[in-house]
Amino acid sequence: MAILLQLIASGVAVGMIYAAIAFGYQLTFATSKTLNFGQGEALALGALFGLTLVPFTGYWLMIPLVLVFGFALGAVVERLGVRPAVKIKSEYGWIMATIALGIIFKNVAENVWGRDDLKFPSPLPEEAIQVAGIRILPMELLIVAGALLMMLAVEIFNRKSIWGKAVVATSNDIDAAGLMGINTQKVITLSYSISAMTAAFAGVLVAPVTLTGATMGAVLALKAFAVAIIGGLESGLGVIVGGLILGVAETLTGFYISTGYKDVPGLILLLVVLSIRPVGLFGKAVIKKV
């Protein structure tokens, strides 16, 4: 029983990372029906950029700089990869373009930071603390708190600020929002910026407990997509539930079957959910109009 609780506790932390990335997918999908296939690379670049900054600024001061970096990165992806493809209404176009940008980012990162995984200094003590017989790393608590805080901040931004309301309006009906004088093009860019910012932030959160490298994001991003699907690409906080389910499923698989198969449940879940209920567990079925 203690082992089970322990596994669940560890699963929660990694699950929140998935939720944060999946949240980023939802943001751009809501405004433009597109998403960044290079989200994992945005995460890795955020972590690596943070790693370079840490010796000069320390962990806490580095975070706002990484956020700015992620924000800019998202705008670049939108401008180069998404906007031209959306203009020519090519779905294949934006999928391939964001993949291409992801590959380029990864390759550049490999050349700048090297191909080996690096150790990210932990800002918190690395000894586990005991809570009711369960060992929890302080960093895991930071991950959960940080990811929740990030999503909360974006939600507040969307509800309270005028730009956030523009994002919500665009998500509901892009044409109507455009007719009301909202510059939907800018809103889409903004959503990409916030999305990449979330990913970069997730990168510096997760880096101290994993290793840091150009390839760290690929599998995370794919599994986060599974989470976004489980939660529904259109529905708000389903991603947290989805992230928790997947995170726990993975630690259980890793412990009871083999760490080699740790990534499998997420991917199988993705295949199964899409085969049975493509709109996700929390999504609503859309009526097709003819």
Added chain:
Amino acid sequence: MAQTLAPNSAAAPAPASAPGLSRYAGLIGTILLVAFLAAFPHVVTSSYYIHLVVVIAIYAILILGLDIVVGYTGQVSLGHAGLFGVGAYGAAVLFLHFKLGLWWGILAGIGVTSAFGVLLAVPALRVTGPYLAMVTLAFGTIVQIFINELTPLTNGPLGITLPPARVLDFSLIGMQAPWGAAGRKLEFYYLTCIALLGTILVVNRVVRSPFGRAFEALRDSPIACDCMGVSVYRYKVYAFVISAALAGLAGALFAWSERYVAPNSYGFELTVLFLLAVTMGGRKSRAGPIIGAAIIVMMPNILADIELVRIMAGLIAAVALVVGALAFLRRQENRFAILVPVVLCLAFFPATLALQSVTDFRLTVFGLMILFVVYYLPDGIVGFVREKIPALRPAHTAEGKSVQAAGAALSVQSGRGGADPLLRVEQALMQFGGLKALAGVDLTVRPGTIHGLIGPNGSGKSTMMNVLTGIYKPTAGSVTLARADGSTRLDGRTPSEIAASGVARTFQNVQLFREMTALENVLVGLHHSFRGNIFDAILGTPRRKREEREQRARAMSILDFVGLGALAQVEARNLPYGKQRLLEIGRALALDPVLLLLDEPAAGLTAPDIAELTAIIRKIRDAGITVILIEHHMDVVMGLCDRVSVLDFGHKIAEGSAREVQQDPKVVEAYLGSPVADEETTHA
């Protein structure tokens, strides 16, 4: 999108007789390819380059298969490297555990991978676009994980080493190979070449068969595809399985050509390279994938040689400079749009001078190539060449010949004017959440009549249409179609089953197969009359050829019937709007329907077009086909309909002859509002 008018491109319909070169372009290309492949090992004897050609041929086999999924059915698959790996491991594992050689490996590769293709098709049936991309990506990742982890089966991360492949075993018949030791070394090379040529032949035949047309139809409009009796479901599975089988063949050959398989060779990057190859070479062609394969195989070799890279970068920069300068001197409209790529191409040259080696930036180069292709060369190299040299455009007709119309356009339906209703709808209820789009509507349609269905916007006309054709499943109520062999319940059936039982339709917003010619659109409608199976298509049997000839002639006569005979070879998207509407009717007629549903056929048409349309609808009725007509043009409705039903807010408020309905106060009220009601609200 469907309603885009394209007057410019429509102005130049392709001539019915194809120009000479295009008829032979494929043949000339094949002869050149065969000559090149046959002569290559005798001209270039270096085993390194021979191996390079083998790898190109193997990749080309896979990419030709990928083109079926990407080019023809329009789905993005990121799982083909996984399928390639399954094929390679299928062959290698068979050798590792059972010492079975190349030929068994090829069989196993194709077999196992086809099974995986079915598996991959299951989610692909439910999702498209980014969802499918992610699903296939997940599939590829799972394959890699399992290959790594199932060590007892696959030897895990260590991989499997294979001995030299034995293509032909002469010792079995106690003979020496007639071509000596040097010739034996080329056996594998020629085997791969034959596999490539076989693949080209098979793909060519499949894409020109009803199967290929179904693939393109489901890409351009899945809903219309289903409503033509062509099950989107079934043909997606076919496309994935054929594509997967070719990936398996390529994988097995690859395993025996490299003589080593390892899990990491079949990852995400390879998948992206395959997609780059198919897009860069040119979708929907045979030459494109081969060119694409050559590029992705040779690129790393070129990049390894920094001098060569610098020379090429210099050439590219020079060309870019000329193109850019010309654009600005001629003040072309797109001169600012091409500024970015021109500057990038120019900047690439000094970058190569500064770098000592570009091998490390291989992926960046590939990424930039993808971006370039996606934005500036979306139809690939072959598409670009075809655009510049019209003679190389594919001749759409079979054997490049123009088709003679033959046979009756419409098969005359019996039972005209009978008293029993052809279609009976009872208490149809269609509920969307709290909204009752149809609130228990009864409708009976007598055979051989034109039955009008009118009502204000939002009254439930289109919902009724969608219920009748199976796009919506009614919440309650029944739909019964009377046929010669007894009556059939339609509610609860899929659109393609309903279409097969003789109900055809057109769409309010035109749903043509845009990238197919008018003739091909009608041929998709005729899909039901093809009896040949996939093996007929692959083998090109006489039955298949005869059927194709007959159905093309039949399609031509249908086009003549709707007045589009002269436009048979024009792609649907290039037809003027009015002609698109007529083509939709022609395509629906190809189903040999007993009941034809026309959803606002006159919407957006000019007066002369409407006159033509009414004449055609009358002719259809005279052939004994029952018509249900939804229309807002009251003169059309009043002039054509034998009987009219009026819907309002999901209820049927009136029914009768056109004249009766026109004078019904309830109908007037539904359209114009009631003066009494208005007064009441003002006083309230």
